[in-house]
Amino acid sequence: MKLATSVISLLFLAPASAKMDLRLLDKYEGATCLDGTAGAYYIEYAKTSTKKYQLFFEGGGWCYNDKDCANRATGDLGSSKNYPSQIDMAGGVASANCNINPAFCDFNKVYMKYCDGNSFSGALDSTVHIEETDQDLHFRGHYILEAVLTDLIANEGMDQVTELSLTGCSAGGLSTFLHSDYVHDFVSSKVSQDFKYGATPISGFFLMDRQNVHDEFVMSAQMKTIFELSNATIGVHQGCIENTDSENHYKCNTAPEALKYIEQPIFVLDSSMDSWQSGCIMTNKAIDYDNTATRDMPNGLCSAAEGFEDCGGNVENCDDEQIYSVVEYQGSFVRLLTNTAGYKKENSGAFIYPCFTHCAGQDDNSFAGFTVDGVTMSAAVNNWWQGNGIDGAVTKSYLSQIYNLDSSNPNPTC
Ligand SMILES: *[C@@H]1O[C@H](CO)[C@@H](O)[C@H](O)[C@H]1NC(C)=O
Numbered sequence: 354m355k356l357a358t359s360v361i362s363l364l365f366l367a368p369a370s371a372k373m374d375l376r377l378l379d380k381y382e383g384a385t386c387l388d389g390t391a392g393a394y395y396i397e398y399a400k401t402s403t404k405k406y407q408l409f410f411e412g413g414g415w416c417y418n419d420k421d422c423a424n425r426a427t428g429d430l431g432s433s434k435n436y437p438s439q440i441d442m443a444g445g446v447a448s449a450n451c452n453i454n455p456a457f458c459d460f461n462k463v464y465m466k467y468c469d470g471n472s473f474s475g476a477l478d479s480t481v482h483i484e485e486t487d488q489d490l491h492f493r494g495h496y497i498l499e500a501v502l503t504d505l506i507a508n509e510g511m512d513q514v515t516e517l518s519l520t521g522c523s524a525g526g527l528s529t530f531l532h533s534d535y536v537h538d539f540v541s542s543k544v545s546q547d548f549k550y551g552a553t554p555i556s557g558f559f560l561m562d563r564q565n566v567h568d569e570f571v572m573s574a575q576m577k578t579i580f581e582l583s584n585a586t587i588g589v590h591q592g593c594i595e596n597t598d599s600e601n602h603y604k605c606n607t608a609p610e611a612l613k614y615i616e617q618p619i620f621v622l623d624s625s626m627d628s629w630q631s632g633c634i635m636t637n638k639a640i641d642y643d644n645t646a647t648r649d650m651p652n653g654l655c656s657a658a659e660g661f662e663d664c665g666g667n668v669e670n671c672d673d674e675q676i677y678s679v680v681e682y683q684g685s686f687v688r689l690l691t692n693t694a695g696y697k698k699e700n701s702g703a704f705i706y707p708c709f710t711h712c713a714g715q716d717d718n719s720f721a722g723f724t725v726d727g728v729t730m731s732a733a734v735n736n737w738w739q740g741n742g743i744d745g746a747v748t749k750s751y752l753s754q755i756y757n758l759d760s761s762n763p764n765p766t767c
Pocket of ligand 1: 584586587
C-alpha cells in the first residue's frame, strides 16, 4: 500500500516531459513529402519567453533509387499522413535540461520532419511515376526547408531571432552540413537584426565517397543516384556546385565536400568509428533494389561485404586483419575532417570520440558523458557556443585517440 502510494505521488510530481506540437506545411504548395502529403515540423516554446531558436533536422538514412523511394513513401520517412499531433523532444544537444545542455536548454525548439528521401535537398519540379505500384513520387526537400523557415518567420516569432542554432543527427547531420549557410543566409535576408548563428552536425560527416573494404564505391554510387533522381543541384551547397565539374555535382551532397565551402561557424560532433558508417559505408555491399524482399542485412543495418558480417556490425568482433580496415577508416576520417577548410576557419571546431555509436549527440547520457581531453561533449559545445561570435575567440577542437590494433577502445568514457 505504501509503495503504491509513493509510486502514484511520483507520477504526479515528475515534471511532464515537454511535448512538441505539429505544424503541417499544407499552405505551402510544393513543400511535399515523397508521397505528396504536406511537409511538417514540430515546435516547443521555451518555458521562459525567448527569441532564441534551435532548428533540428530529423535523420533516417536515404532512399537510393526510385523503387527504394517508392517503398519509403509509404512510411513516416516519406509521408506525413500518420504524424501524431505531438511528439517528445530529442535529448542531448536538443535537451531542455540545463544540466545536460547548458548551451541550448532555454531555446525554442523546432524539429523538422524528414520525409523527402534526400536530406532536404531535392528540387524536382515534376513527379516520378512508379508503374508497378501506381505511385507518384515528389522530391521536394529543398522546398520543405524553405517553407519551414518561411513559416517560422511569419507565424512563430522567428522574425525576432537573436540566436539561431542549427543541428540534427545522421541524415539530419548531413542536412546540417549541406544547409548551414543556406539557413543562415535565408533567415538573414528576411529579418532586420543581426543574430548569433552556428551549426552542430551530429554523426553526419559520412565518408560517402570512400570505397568499402573490398575497394568498391558502393555508397558514392548510391548517393549519386539519389542526387540525380531528386534533382538536388539547387538544394545543396551552392559554393560547392559553383566550384565542381557538373559530373561531380553529386559529391556536393556529401559532408566532406560541403565542408570545404561552409562559411558559417560549425562545430562537428561525431565518432571517428561511427556504427552506421561501419556497416553502411566501410563494409557496405550493393543492394539489389529490384529484389528488396530478399535484402539481407547480416550486420544489422546494411548488406555486408563478404567476410565482414560480424566486424561491420561491431568492430569489437573484427579479427586481427580486419581491424586494420577500422584503424585506417578512422585515420581517413580524422585527416579528411581536420584538413578541410571549413573546419579550420574561425569559430569552428569539432568534438570527435572513438565510441562505436551513432547519434550520441542527441542522447543525454552520451552528450553529458563522453569525454575528450577531460571535457564532456556537452561542455565542449557550450564552450564553443559561448565563444562563438566573439572577435578573436579561439575554438578548441577535441580529438580523441582512435581504436588500437588489438581492437580495444582507447576512450574509457565510451
Ligand atoms: C532541376 O533543377 C534545376 C535547378 O537546378 C531546374 O532549373 C530544373 O528545372 C529542374 N528540373 C526538373 C525536371 O525539375
